[in-house]
Amino acid sequence: MxxxxxxxxxxxxxxxxxxxxxxxxxxxxxxxxxxxxxxxxxxxxxxxxxxxxxxxxxxxxxxxxxxxxxxxxxxxxxxxxxxxxxxRVKLLRIQRTPFRKQERDLQQKEYERLKRAAGRKGKERLTLLMETICGTGIRVSEVRYITVEAARGRKAEIFLKGKVRVILLPDKLCQKLLRYAKRLGISEGEIFVTRSGKGLSRQYIWQEMKKLCKDAHVEASKVYPHNLRHLFAKLFYRVSRDIVKLADVLGHSSVETTRIYLMDTGAEHARWLEQMGVV
CATH class of the missing domain: 1.10.150.130 (Tyrosine recombinase, N-terminal domain)
Incomplete structure (x- = not known):
């Protein structure tokens, strides 16, 4: 019908x-x-x-x-x-690839270059914002939960899709957030806001990060807010080796989603093949 x-x-x-x-x-x-x-x-x-x-x-x-x-x-x-x-129609079947595209894999050294580029341009807010996303693994839509109260309490409660999760904030990050807020006269509520007090939009953050690419010598295809979340996931797993804990921190309902964040470009896999010495 x-x-x-x-x-x-x-x-x-x-x-x-x-x-x-x-x-x-x-x-x-x-x-x-x-x-x-x-x-x-x-x-x-x-x-x-x-x-x-x-x-x-x-x-x-x-x-x-x-x-x-x-x-x-x-x-x-x-x-x-x-x-x-x-x-309703069926979705296309996707064969899972075990590797992440090289042109989209942001490395920690590239992240550091982006921060230095932002510093040279005098973009303190952008530098701190990138550190916040990469240091906590939050989504760009969750930046609004980084408040003065959260920085003081060393944790942020994030409400999304009917669920609540608690994100612990590193002490060093909290100190930076509170110093920044105090300097701008922000005594409560959201820290990352415009001069009029409105939260930063996803598009604005994306555009500001893209402006750093040339000066930081980082491919533009690697530079967008969500890739900072991917970098956090890789670094967190490298330290903890606990994918279940990582899934909780990222707010994933399935570990399979978290696995996607941990894909590498295949370079390490290629090194393992060479080390086997069977060819």
Whole structure:
């Protein structure tokens, strides 16, 4: 059976996502993907066949497998909300790769060069922000939980997706945060804010980090906030060798997700093969 969708259905779905306490970025992303589907559909009735055709269209357009699956997940979520579960389509199967792409693997020495570049440019806030993300493993959307109160208590309580987790803050980081806050006259609440007191947006942080690439001699493909979280994961695991603990710190519900963060570029694997001496 095929169905007709009205604009108010999409607005109702938006309200549903908000009521389910999805993050702002998630809501915007889902709505963007759903609207992309309906623009492509050009007023045609929605059914299993049309959804499958959109899946094929995305593949033919050259979208990556992960992008196609994320867009299909948004559509399936909307179809389920409407009660049209029989119209949902299967995601593309992904064969897991054991290695991380070289051009996206941020090394600790490159992270240090980024900090020095930020320092030379007089970007104290950006330097401290990068240290905070890389020193705690928080998501860029969780920066708002780094408050004066959290720095004083040496821990931050993060609320996301209906879950609460506690992040311990290193003493040295707390000292830097409190000194910075005091200098700017921030006595309570969020530390990383604009002059008007608003939290820093994901896009702003991303853009500011990109501006460091040339001066730091680091490939732009490696420089974005989430890669600092990946670097934290690698360094934490190198010290602890406890992937379960790491999953808790990162807020992952599955250790399989954490494994992705620990992928290397294959260079170490290649060294092991050479050391085997069987060729």
């Amino acid at each position: 095929d169905y007709q969708v009205a604009e108010e259905d999409i607005w109702a779905y938006q309200e549903y996502l908000v009521s389910e306490e999805h993050g702002k970025g998630t809501v915007e992303k889902y709505l963007r993907d759903i609207r992309s589907f309906f623009v492509w559909a050009s007023g045609r009735m929605v059914g299993k066949r049309l959804a499958a055709a959109w899946k094929e269209h995305l593949v033919m357009e050259g979208y990556s497998t992960s992008t196609v699956n994320s867009m299909l997940s948004a559509l399936n979520s909307f179809l389920e909300f409407m009660g049209w579960t029989q119209c």
